[in-house]
Amino acid sequence: MSIIEIESQFYILATSSFADDRTVVLKQGDTFAILDRFGDVHPIGTGTQGIFHEDTRYISRMELSINGQRPMLLSSSPREDNQMFIVDLTNPDFQTTTGRLIQRGTLHIMRSKFLWQGACHEKIKIVNYGLEAVDFTLEMKFNADFTDIFEVRGIHRTKKGKQRTPKQDEGMLKFVYEGLDNTNRITTIQFAQPPESFSTKSASYKFHLLPRQETDIEVNVGFGKEKNVTELLGFDVARNNMNAYMEKTRQYCADVFTSNAQFNDWINRSKSDLITMATPTPHGLYPYAGVPWFSTPFGRDGIITALECLWVEPELAKGVLQYLAFTQAKSFNDFQDAEPGKIFHETRGGEMSALGEVPFEMYYGTIDATPLFVILAGAYLERTGDFALVRNIWPNIERALAWIDQYGDIDGDGFVEYKTKSEKGLTNQGWKDSQDSVFYEAGELASDPIALCEVQAYVYDAKAKAAWIAELLGLEDVAAKLKKEAEAFKEKFNQVFWSETKQTYVLALDGKKNPCNVLSSNAGHCLFSGIATPERARLVAWNLLSESMFSGWGVRTIATTEARYNPMSYHNGSIWPHDNAMIAYGFSRYNLQREVKRLLTGMFDTAVAMDDQRLPELFCGFERRKAQAPTAYPVACSPQAWSVGAVFLMLQASLGMKINALTNTITFCHPVLPDFLQEVTITNIRINDRQIILQVRKGKEGIEVNLLTPGTDVTIDLQTETMLEPV
Structure with missing residues (x-):
């Protein structure tokens, strides 16, 4: 796998896939590991294996052998909470120095490996289950190439x-590696038990184990x-x-x-993955986007993940808001695509970013993170009643709104567009940011500046939520102005972005206001944000669930009838779990x-068919075939934060649930349960320092909601009016 630059796009070039590499991923904090099933790191093949810290590969080789041979694999799997990798191995047939044959299966070798605060810890336990004593040598080989993650992905460096x-x-x-950025990066390997043989590339131990005797080796590796x-x-x-940290975090x-x-x-896997991706920062927890290639803060990804998980884990949204407020752009920087008030796209910590070989040390080339930041602030306030935080970031909200009006609207037409200023920036800057993701009906790529339909929806939602916040803060004039702007914006959007021929919102407008009249999943985000009229929301939903859009597993990014449809593409025909979750929430807003x-x-059927019941970043958009699983996308990240969060938002949409800490109310608006669920019990929901338990179940008269926490003053508002006819 490598990466090449295509029209200023950083494109992951696949020479092999994670689907057949059978690798295992560990992540903790700013460190992640890509290991094979034996627990090893090999410097062969595509070279994607390794232990990475702050976007640099600090371990490029870490191999275990017994008497010069690779052990035989019995089984391997991560612990349920993702934090530790357990590998069971045994010896192959080998001869001792005296010529005696030791049959395979005599020795059990168990490797336990985990990451913790910038280090990798491993314990290797060996037990002799034979009837006689066994003499053998255990060897570990190491190397550290300190390759930047962008170089691992394929960018060639001349120096x-x-x-x-x-x-x-x-x-x-x-x-030790002396970087061109005047930074020394160091990998330290510590052997708790001194090896018999020790060099700069390997360490070996000689053992004499009696029957039933066991021993162990401990290796600790630090990065920084x-x-x-x-x-x-x-x-x-x-x-x-x-x-101890995991137990505290889970609570x-x-x-x-x-x-x-x-x-x-599926729920338990998602919760474990969410805890894995939630990374401590000086500003609170932040969900890193995805392993391996995006194990770093992303603005858009962090916000959407926080929105998906807001009802189950509001602390995550708090960390995201504080982090984004702190890193909000304060000045212009064309190389970084930065403008005052803008929320960043991604940040990186490797040598190439520090040197400006790529623009991602702090890169602001995203068109949607800024309005999404305001949306998250409003949703967080409603969920938590945390006025202290919202008052503190209100100046950041104002700067974000100012950016929308002053710099987001490039040509002054009232809509928000993007056009990169960076010589190495992203050409497309919505969530579908591959270079071919925005195009006209005939298939030609659109010319910039480009106004995406979902971005306009986010802008409407941002102004509506900012008006609500301002009203609560006593800023009545500001609230009235924003409310008026939001209403006018909604009306204009519905006049300009609607496609009569396709009965949906067009994908985008180009720089000359020509429509990209494409049936896409982007239109579903217009329901998520509430900018669609009720009549058009139903038409959009009908299109999204039509045969050309809905594969049976999920909604495709574009319809099979579109010119650029390819079920194996990144953004033009694939299926993204977070996209489907946002569409589902949009349906629920319109009582669908x-x-x-x-x-x-x-999406449940998809999760059941996936390894470890983990939804990947995306999968291919082929039509659902009988008795076959969804087709994997070759270089999808897994776990991916906003895919992890999809189940929580989809369940919330199904229940029509909204938690309002300001009124101490939990509303269930037309809740439904799918055929495979009869009952849902939710514990440890925190609202205004109270912990409550809810039960939702199918009863004789329909859906029943029960508050199982005695003595609480939380109000349950169950709305069960007749639902609209299905689209």
Whole structure:
């Protein structure tokens, strides 16, 4: 796998896929590992394996052998909470130095490996299950190439820093790289038990194990920059610290238990993945976008993930808002596509970003993160009643609104468009940011500046929510102005962006206001934000669930009838779980609950068919075939934060649930449960410092909602008026 530059697009070039590589991913904080099923890192093939820290590969080789041979794999799997990788191995047939044959299956070798605060910890336990003593050698080989993640992905560099000769000393091995950014990056390998043989590339141990005797080896590997290298804890201490953190973190998030065991597995996997992706920062928790290529803060991804999970874990939204407020652009920088008030697209910590070889050290080339930031602020206030935070970031909200009006509207037509100013920036800057994702009906690529339909929907929602916030803060004039602007914007949008021929909102307008008259999933986001009229919302929903758009698994990004449709493309025919979740929530806003059920059922069936019941970043948009699973996309990230959050937003949409901490009310608007669910119990929902338990179930008279927490003053508002006819 590599990356090439196509018309200023950073495109991941696939020479092999994660679908057949059978790799395992671990992530903790700013560190992630891509390991094979044996727990090894190999410097072969596409070279994507490794242990990465702050966008640099600090371990490029880490291989275990016994008597010079690779052990035989029995089984391997991550722990349920994703934090530890357990590998069971055994010996192949081998001869001792005396010529005695040791049959395979005599030794059990168990590797336990996890990441914690900038380090990788491993314990290797060996047990002799034979009837006689066994003599053998266990060897580990290491290397650290300090390759930047963009270089791993394929960007060629003409000049690199200098790698010092590795040093060994008293059970320690140290690799040092002197970067061109005047930063020394260091990998330190510590052996808790001194090896018998030790070099700058390997360490080996000689064992004599009696029958039933066991022994273990502990290896701790630290990553970091000079004067900031991780202090290496022992395996047991680090494990205990990690477990305590995990237990504490899990308590913040609500738990969902249903009548369907497979749905429970999907929920539990998603919760574990959410905790994995939620990374501590000085500003609170932030969901890193996806492993391996996007294990870093992304503005849009962080906001959407926080919105998806807001009802179960509002603390995540708090961290996102604080992080984005702190990093909001204060000045112009064309290389970074930065303008005052703009919310960033992504940030990177590697050498190439620091040197400006890529613009992503702090890059602002996103058109939608800024209005989405305001939307999240309003949704967070309603969910939590946290006026202190919202008052604190109100100046940031005002700057975001000013950016929308002053710099977001490039040509002064009242809509928000994008056009990159950076010589290395992204050509397309919506969530579908590949270079071919915005096009006309005949298939030609659209000319900029481009106004996407969903971005206008976000702008409307941002102004409506900002008006509501301003009113609550006592800023009546500001509130009235924003409310008036939102209403006028909605009317103008519905006049300009509607396609009579396709009965949906057009994908975009180009720089000359020509429509990209394409049937796309983007139109579903207009329902998510509430800019669609009720009549047009039903028409959009009908289109999204038509045969050309709905595969049976989910809604495709574009219809099969469109010129650029390709079910194997990144954005032109594939299926994205977060996209479907936002569409489902949009359906629920317009009382289209039966349509929500269809989307939730399709995505549930997808999750059941996926490895570990984990929804990937995306999958191919082929039509659902009998007795076959969805077709994997070759280089999809997994886990991916906003795919992880999809189940929570889709369940919320199905229940029509809204939590309002300001009124201490939980509303269920026309709740429905899909055929595979009879009952849902939600525990540890936090509202105004109260922890409550809810039960939603199918009863004889329809959906019943019960508050199972005695003595609480939370009000349940169940609205069960007749639903609209299905589209």
